[in-house]
Amino acid sequence: MSEVPVEDVLAVHQLYGRQSHAIDSGEAARWAATFTPDGEFVSPSYPEPAVGTAALTAFAERFHAGCVESGERLRHVVSTMEVRSGQSGDALRALAYLQIVGTPEGGSPACTGSPCWTTNSRAPRTAGACAAAPCTASPEKQEEKTQMTTLEPTGPGRVLHQPATARYPEMPGKVAVVTGAARGMGARFAAGLATRGVHVVGGDLDAAAMTATADDLTAALAAESIEDKPGRIVASAVDVTRAEDHVALAQRAIDEFGRIDFWVNNAGIFPYAEVPDITPEQIRSTLSVNVEGVLFGAQAAAARMEPGSAIVNMASVSAVRVRKGRAAYCSSKAAVAHLTESLAVELGDQGIRVNAIAPGYIDTEMTRWIQDDAPALAKALDAVPLHRIGSPEEVCSVLLFLLSDSSRYVTGHSLAVDGGSRHV
Known part of the structure; x- marks a missing residue:
């Protein structure tokens, strides 16, 4: 496997950051615009790929609508970059985490992760795709979320927003x-x-x-x-x-x-x-x-x-x-x-x-x-x-x-x- 230049790693990381911010903010058109006009979104979490600007925009709109309906506030974070070698050449893989940082019940946030492909400038694109995308993990992938304690099983980049439960009976009236x-x-x-x-x-x-x-x-x-x-x-x-x-x-x-x-x-x-x-x-x-x-x-x-x-x-x-x-x-x-x-x-x-x-x-x-x-x-x-x-x-x-x-x-x-x- 050949060495991947650091500028390629940063470029992929920055691209995914822009995509994540757009879809998390509900900006469907801006998210779709990060793909080429015939770009393709592929994820193991969704049965059908979204191909082309119109389909990509519609997918992002559905994703955001689902968040609004469920009352969840989500954020995506790339935690790991991997280099994978294939028949078409080297490519960078972004391991991303989908954080649930707010729920209507105020319950514990969650964070799931699975590999999402983002091709770098040295690897050919399929149908002009740049398939960096939000994904959720299958159960067998949960062990990939390393470095977490058993008390905090939600993955890197998360934010725990539940309010403090401690009561201080001496405080009222102060x-x-x-x-x-x-x-x-x-x-x-x-x-x-x-x-x-x-x-x-x-x-x-x-x-x-x-x-x-x-x-x-x-x-x-x-x-x-x-x-x-x-x-x-x-x-x-x-x-x-x-x-x-x-x-x-x-x-x-x-x-x-x-x-x-x-x-x-x-x-x-x-x-x-x-x-x-x-x-x-x-x-x-x-x-x-x-x-x-x-x-x-x-x-x-x-x-x-x-x-x-x-x-x-x-x-x-x-x-x-x-x-x-x-x-x-x-x-x-x-x-x-x-x-x-x-x-x-x-x-x-x-x-x-x-x-x-x-x-x-x-x-x-x-x-x-x-x-x-x-x-x-x-x-x-x-x-x-x-x-x-x-x-x-x-x-x-x-x-x-x-x-x-x-x-x-x-x-x-x-x-x-x-x-x-x-x-x-």
């Missing part, structure tokens, strides 16, 4: 402030706290988005069957780079609910620039938002908290695991980790605990770029011992623990939620 709560992790934190009866003041630079999020979460909580009466969520504007805005945010919590028990410094930015390209403005803004924002928030909170209260800061695995192009971000998160320890030492006299969460790759908009880049995703998952991306729910579970009485003797600690990537 009051929390969460910065950067209009979207992403902050919105998930607000929802997780309110579900457990905690009143939340959500602060964000985008006041309109924060108000919309508070309204949406309130409506969603009202429609759910929740064991405890859900907490209220109110919105407030805050620029975390301004100390006076934190004071105003804290006062909003006092005015609305009369106390502050928890403060979550979640707001942050994630700039990209290699060292020669980092501008003075970029490093200043990164440190201002990511570090000064944490300090100002802790100051405002501590001045109004009683003993037994807790502050949680958002650090990152990037504090201990450097990534190219993220010098400003990594430095800021290293500062947050150390600042957390300093705050814990100084605020311990007041009976206030201070901890940090250090997430790795989590399924948020901030990491969407890597999920849409198949080679980057494969490389990232190689560095995660659990071989998957984490979910916001898994980070929220750690937040709830650090705020709860279950961690009442834990302070000055940065708890990594990274699937073990800091060790690789």
